[in-house]
Amino acid sequence: MKKINKYFAKALFSLQILVFVCLLSACKKNDGYNTEPISTDKTKPGVVTNIKVDNYHGGAYITYSLPNSDNILYVLAQYKINDKTSRETKSSYYTDTVNVEGFATNKPYDVTLYTVSRANVKSDPVKVVVNPDVPYYKLVKPTVVITKDFGGVNIQALNPFKKAIGMILIAMDNSTQRLEVSDQHYTNVDSINYSVRGFPSVERKFGVYVTDKFGNISDTTILDLTPLFETQLDKTKFSVYKQPSDSEIGYGWDLPYLWDGKVDGYSNGWHTNPGTGKPMQCTFNLGISAQLSRVKIYERPLEYAFFHGNPKSFSWWGSNAASPVDVVLPQSAPVGTVVGDWINLGNYRYPNPPSGLTPGFTNAADEAFVKEGVDFLVSASAPPVHYLRLLVHDTWGKGDAAHLMEVTVFGKPQ
Structure with a gap:
């Protein structure tokens, strides 16, 4: 044992000498590096x-x-x-x-x-x-289009160079009687298209201007718009509309749990039976015909956040027929596609974890995000529907079973 310790001590000493020499070499190299202001020569340098x-x-x-x-x-x-x-x-x-x-x-x-x-x-x-050319934020501004939408306004613009810009929405504030900043949307995508909600269905003055990361501000487009009426649909009127192509239920998580108001992650929701393959879907009756504005979904939180059977990509289909006939819907179809009695209302992807962490290794903030629910907008041009069908294309766990805790539907009853 003493012999081993002796050799170990000698090796350790040699390693320490090597590290010291490397550090000394690095220090000598830095002494001559031209970014260090170490000169004492106060001579005024020449010009470029x-x-x-x-x-x-x-x-x-x-x-x-x-x-x-x-x-x-x-x-x-x-x-x-x-x-x-x-x-x-x-x-x-x-x-x-x-x-x-x-x-x-x-x-x-x-x-x-x-x-x-x-x-x-x-x-x-x-x-x-x-003499710079027209700055990017000014190139975006002429393409801005602001239109009325459910509970607010829709803003669209083109940003072909994909530069970082800010779309700033101002709206008349009833208390101050001034145009105040209502929303700030920062992006670098080429095609900008988003909606700002939360306004009553009464005429209001809205404005949009574009800014950049340097604080430059464009002129403002100002319009008088009346947001479309929007309300939460009454969940007590929802009912199961079981169809042959719908997925088998697993673990007793029957479809009505999808509108019972419980999102805590400990109660039941909707769950398909593993092993039954695709499509992973369910169909239900809204109890009323309505032009939908958005569907808010609550995925399974806690340790299931961004994992397991939580939907990652999915579509909502709707029908306004009195008794829509069942049909196997395509796994991929453009918005507006009509198949039998059903129309594609939108194709969606659940957002990535806000923390930026890898799905499956998320934190408490990500779990809280899931528990708050996420809105998925339906185009104002979509027709009214009486029935909804959720078609899950892929889950975060990439398995063959899907689950959700709750669905809340908004729109304008007909």
Whole structure:
């Protein structure tokens, strides 16, 4: 044992020496690294020359030649992007280009360039004029369309360059009698289409403007709109409309549990029987004909959140026939597709865990998100329906059984 300890001690000592040598080597390398402002040379550096400007939407690339000096640390660009906001951008000694961005509009802007030495001494200023193209947020603004929707408004716009922009909804506030910010929607998708709810069905002044990450703001589109009436449908009128193509029930989780108001995860919900394959579906009677605005689903929470039989991708089909005939619906169909007595009201995907964690390894916040329920919107152009059919295409657990705790339906009774 002593012999083993002796060799172990020698090996450990050798390893410590090796680590020390590596650290010392790294320190020596850093001593000569040109980004460290360690110079004591207070000489004013020379200016950049051979300046060229390459404009783009909302910004410009400025290329240049550096003065012949080993004492340069970086190039500094200072400029104003609008009447209020000043910005500065630094570019390393190792590059020959500085990117200036965030300009509010397409017009000439002055940019002042400095070289800065390793002793933080600035050169004389060099003035450059850039003339950026129309910024991205201004390209989005002319495409904005705002229309009335159930309980609010629908906002659409095109963002072909997929840039980060903000769609800001303002609405007349009854208490302040002013247009106040009602919703802020930030996105970088190319086709923007979303709805803002929670307004009564009375005429109101609404407005939308577009902003970007630099704080620039477009002009505002203002309209007087009357949101479509929306109410929660009475669940006491719901009833089972069992069809031959519907899935077998598993574990005694019968369909009426889907509208009993219990979402705690400890009560029963709807559950299909494993091993019976696809389609995983159920059909029920709303008890009234209604033009639907949204369907809120409550997936199974707790340890089942984003896991097991909780639906990941699914479709809602509806029928307004007096007694719709059963039919095996396709697993994939565009919205508006009609098959027999049934029409596709929408194809949906449940959102990913808000935490960003991998499904199956989620946290308490994700479980709370599931327990709050998620709204899935139905187009205002969809026809009224008296019957609903849920068709589950895929679950988070990728199994052959699906389950849900609760469904709440909103719309306008006919």
